[in-house]
Amino acid sequence: MKVTDHIKKSKGKTLFSFEIIPPKKGKNIQELYDNIDPLMEFKPPFIDVTTSREEYVYIEKDGLLDRKITRMRPGTVGICAAIKHKYDVDTVPHVLCGGFTKEETEYLLVDCHYLGLDNVMALRGDAMSHQKYFQPTKGGHSYASNLVEQIKNLNTGKFLHEVMEVDTKPNFCIGVAGYPEKHIEAPSLKTDLKRLKEKVDAGADYIVTQMFFNNADYFAFVDKVKEIGIDVPIIPGIKPIATKQHLQLLPQVFKIDLPEELISEVEKCKNNAEVRQVGVEWCIEQSKELLKAGAPVLHYYSMGKSDNIKKIAEAIF
Numbered sequence: 001m002k003v004t005d006h007i008k009k010s011k012g013k014t015l016f017s018f019e020i021i022p023p024k025k026g027k028n029i030q031e032l033y034d035n036i037d038p039l040m041e042f043k044p045p046f047i048d049v050t051t052s053r054e055e056y057v058y059i060e061k062d063g064l065l066d067r068k069i070t071r072m073r074p075g076t077v078g079i080c081a082a083i084k085h086k087y088d089v090d091t092v093p094h095v096l097c098g099g100f101t102k103e104e105t106e107y108l109l110v111d112c113h114y115l116g117l118d119n120v121m122a123l124r125g126d127a128m129s130h131q132k133y134f135q136p137t138k139g140g141h142s143y144a145s146n147l148v149e150q151i152k153n154l155n156t157g158k159f160l161h162e163v164m165e166v167d168t169k170p171n172f173c174i175g176v177a178g179y180p181e182k183h184i185e186a187p188s189l190k191t192d193l194k195r196l197k198e199k200v201d202a203g204a205d206y207i208v209t210q211m212f213f214n215n216a217d218y219f220a221f222v223d224k225v226k227e228i229g230i231d232v233p234i235i236p237g238i239k240p241i242a243t244k245q246h247l248q249l250l251p252q253v254f255k256i257d258l259p260e261e262l263i264s265e266v267e268k269c270k271n272n273a274e275v276r277q278v279g280v281e282w283c284i285e286q287s288k289e290l291l292k293a294g295a296p297v298l299h300y301y302s303m304g305k306s307d308n309i310k311k312i313a314e315a316i317f
């Protein structure tokens with residue numbers, strides 16, 4: 001079922017969902033299940049599974065370093081299918097522009113259709129770790145809006161090179177990313193919002209936000225998004241802070257601001273167990289306010305560990 005249909009069906013009741021990351025290559029899927037199991041009692045209508053970009057690894061051979069390209073966390077679509085069938089829950093694979101040609105994306109979408117996945121999250125992806133800026137993959141898309149167009153075309157039976165009479169058309173519900181604090185590369189929030197509108201005009205059905213720690217940023221974002229005529233659900237993405245290192249890491253990686261009050265609470269902690277508890281408490285307060293404001297879904301970034309998300313869900317759902 002489509003994410004947007006889950007939202008319609010809930011008739012204003014805020015839903016619970018979360019995002020997971022595939023295990024590292026060679027690791028067992030069981031750890032993922034062990035972290036999903038405790039969250040299923042909160043009845044998530046859908047679970048997102050991220051896709052990671054390829055990266056360079058250096059392998060020593062005859063005293064020389066050989067550079068190879070690899071994907072450290074493959075298996076997004078397989079994991080989506082496995083979870084869907086194990087738990088009878090909708091899963092949303094993240095589909096990236098970066099690292100994929102349009103043809104590879106078409107094959108991936110065809111797989112998703114055969115596997116009965118009704119939703120996809122269309123993303124550009126970040127630059128590879130050795131690159132300063134995102135560079136489109138040869139034969140791939142430059143922006144998420146182009147990817148949305150490709151998915152939308154497939155929904156009408158238009159493949160990349162053929163328009164075909166098809167027996168069953170996919171009918172993917174398409175999610176895209178939104179940035180309450182602006183995407184790092186956008187010259188201004190206004191320009192970024194214009195780009196977001198292009199994604200929705202191209203066919204995106206809902207928006208999931210980047211993590212934020214101050215709800216005022218989300219509320220202001222929702223107002224601005226509506227002002228420019230975007231009328232699709234805007235799902236807040238939230239993450240409980242979990243380690244002291246996150247104070248530097250989260251702003252650096254996700255280009256987001258942390259509130260002073262949260263920073264000082266984390267700085268007072270003697271160890272990461274205490275930080276994890278501060279993160280849970282902050283996230284519960286955020287969730288309560290978002291729930292009261294009628295957010296359609298509270299979407300938690302679990303980063304593969306569910307103990308803190310479970311505590312939050314227990315307090316909220």
Ligand SMILES: Cc1cc2nc3c(=O)[nH]c(=O)nc-3n(C[C@H](O)[C@H](O)[C@H](O)COP(=O)(O)OP(=O)(O)OC[C@H]3O[C@@H](n4cnc5c(N)ncnc54)[C@H](O)[C@@H]3O)c2cc1C
Binds near residue numbers: 052177184199
């Ligand atoms: C909810 C969520 C989930 C995510 N999941 C993943 C994941 O699984 N894997 C992963 O690698 N990354 C993921 N990301 C990170 C995402 O890939 C990066 O933030 C990436 O840098 C931008 O992706 P996007 O889809 O927002 O790109 P776009 O919407 O394409 O925007 C990228 C930048 O280009 C600008 N832009 C857009 N269109 C144009 C245009 N026509 N001309 C000029 N500028 C333009 C935008 O303003 C923005 O600055 C996720 C992010 C979010 C918020």
